[in-house]
Amino acid sequence: MNTIFEYLEWRGDLPVDKVPFNDVDAAILARFSYEPFDGIVPASFRQSVSVMQACHEMLNLPDLEKKVLVPKDDIRLIQLMSKSARFNKMKMSGFINDIDIERQTQFAAVVFELDGEGNYYVAYRGTDDTLIGWKEDLNMGFEFPVPGQVAALDYFESARMGLKEGTFIVGGHSKGGNLSIYASAFATCNCQDSILAIYNFDGPGFTEDLMLREQYLAIESKIHTYVPQFSVVGMILEHMEQYSVVSSNGAGIMQHELLTWEVNKDGFVCLDTVDKESRFIDHTLKDWIGSLSMEERSSFVDTVYRLLTSGDKKSVTQFGENKIGTANALLKTYSSLDDKTKRALRETFFKLVKSAGNTFTQKR
Incomplete structure (x- = not known):
C-alpha cells in the first residue's frame, strides 16, 4: 500500500506550478504542521523561512525524537520534505503554539506560501500529546465556541491582514480540520471571498444548529472532508457536507494518523463507506451524547480530566512511563x-x- 511517503518520492520533484496543488498535498502540510517549529519558524507574518531551512534546523535538534509524535515516521517525513522540490521552497511564517491550562486550550497554526505569487495554505494543528488538548476536543460536545475556535478565527483574520493580498487554502487534521471550517465560516466576507478550499482531515463535525447558520452555508461548497475507513474522531458530532472515505493500512483507531492513508499519484484511494465497526461506534456515541444534558456532558468531561491529570500528568505519553x-x-x-x-x-x-446495547439491537 502506498502512503504519503511514497507520494513524496513520486511527486517530490514536481513543483506546484508544474502540477497543481491537490488534496494529498493539503494532507501533507496538515500533518507537517505537527512538527516542532518553535524557535525556527517566525511568529510574524512579515518574516519567513523556507521549508528546507526549517527541516534542516529540526533535524539538527539534539532532542528531536522527544518533540515529535512518532519519531521514526516524523523524522522520515522531515527528511523527505527537505529534499522535495514540490515543498522545500515554500515559505513558512506566522507560527503560533499556545497551550493554556487555565483557558483549557491547545492551539497551533502556521502559514505556507505555496508559490511566491500570493497563494497561501493556512494549516491548523490538531490535538497534540497534551491532555488539555484532548479536553478541549471533548469540550466541543457542550461548549461553543471553544477557545481554540476563537483563536483560529483571530489567526486567520490576522494572516489575511499581515500577508500580501492573495488567495487561501485552509486546512487541518483532527481538531485542526474543525478549526479550519470554523475560522472560514465566521471570517469576514472579504476574508471568505479569498478562500479557495477548506480541508478537514478526520476532524470533528459541528452541531446541526451551527451547520444551518448562514455563515456555515456560505462556505459549505468549499469544504473537502476526508475520513479513514475506521473513523472515530471524524464521526464526532455532525457533518452536513459530503465526505470521502480513504483506505488506510492502520489498525483501528491508528487510522486517524494521516501517514497511514493510501494514496495514488493524483489523490487518495477512496472507498464507498466507513467500515461497520466505525458505524457502530458512531451510532453509539451519537446516541450516548444525545442522552446527556449539557450539564451532564460538562460534569463528565471535567471529572474524567481530573482523573487523568492526577499525579501531575500533563500528556498522554506520561501514562506509559510509570x-x-x-x-x-x-x-x-x-x-x-x-x-x-x-x-x-x-x-x-x-x-x-x-x-x-441500543445500537447493537438496531443493527441486528
Whole structure:
C-alpha cells in the first residue's frame, strides 16, 4: 500500500506550478504542521523561512525524537520534505503554539506560501500529546465556541491582514480540520471571498444548529472532508457536507494518523463507506451524547480530566512511563471524589453501555 511517503518520492520533484496543488498535498502540510517549529519558524507574518531551512534546523535538534509524535515516521517525513522540490521552497511564517491550562486550550497554526505569487495554505494543528488538548476536543460536545475556535478565527483574520493580498487554502487534521471550517465560516466576507478550499482531515463535525447558520452555508461548497475507513474522531458530532472515505493500512483507531492513508499519484484511494465497526461506534456515541444534558456532558468531561491529570500528568505519553504510579494516582483521585460526582460518573458510563446495547439491537 502506498502512503504519503511514497507520494513524496513520486511527486517530490514536481513543483506546484508544474502540477497543481491537490488534496494529498493539503494532507501533507496538515500533518507537517505537527512538527516542532518553535524557535525556527517566525511568529510574524512579515518574516519567513523556507521549508528546507526549517527541516534542516529540526533535524539538527539534539532532542528531536522527544518533540515529535512518532519519531521514526516524523523524522522520515522531515527528511523527505527537505529534499522535495514540490515543498522545500515554500515559505513558512506566522507560527503560533499556545497551550493554556487555565483557558483549557491547545492551539497551533502556521502559514505556507505555496508559490511566491500570493497563494497561501493556512494549516491548523490538531490535538497534540497534551491532555488539555484532548479536553478541549471533548469540550466541543457542550461548549461553543471553544477557545481554540476563537483563536483560529483571530489567526486567520490576522494572516489575511499581515500577508500580501492573495488567495487561501485552509486546512487541518483532527481538531485542526474543525478549526479550519470554523475560522472560514465566521471570517469576514472579504476574508471568505479569498478562500479557495477548506480541508478537514478526520476532524470533528459541528452541531446541526451551527451547520444551518448562514455563515456555515456560505462556505459549505468549499469544504473537502476526508475520513479513514475506521473513523472515530471524524464521526464526532455532525457533518452536513459530503465526505470521502480513504483506505488506510492502520489498525483501528491508528487510522486517524494521516501517514497511514493510501494514496495514488493524483489523490487518495477512496472507498464507498466507513467500515461497520466505525458505524457502530458512531451510532453509539451519537446516541450516548444525545442522552446527556449539557450539564451532564460538562460534569463528565471535567471529572474524567481530573482523573487523568492526577499525579501531575500533563500528556498522554506520561501514562506509559510509570503504570503502577499512574494507577495509584487514579485510584487516589477517584477515592477523593464526593459521592454525588462518583454517582454521576457511574450513571454516565451506564448510559454509554446502554447506548452500545441500543445500537447493537438496531443493527441486528
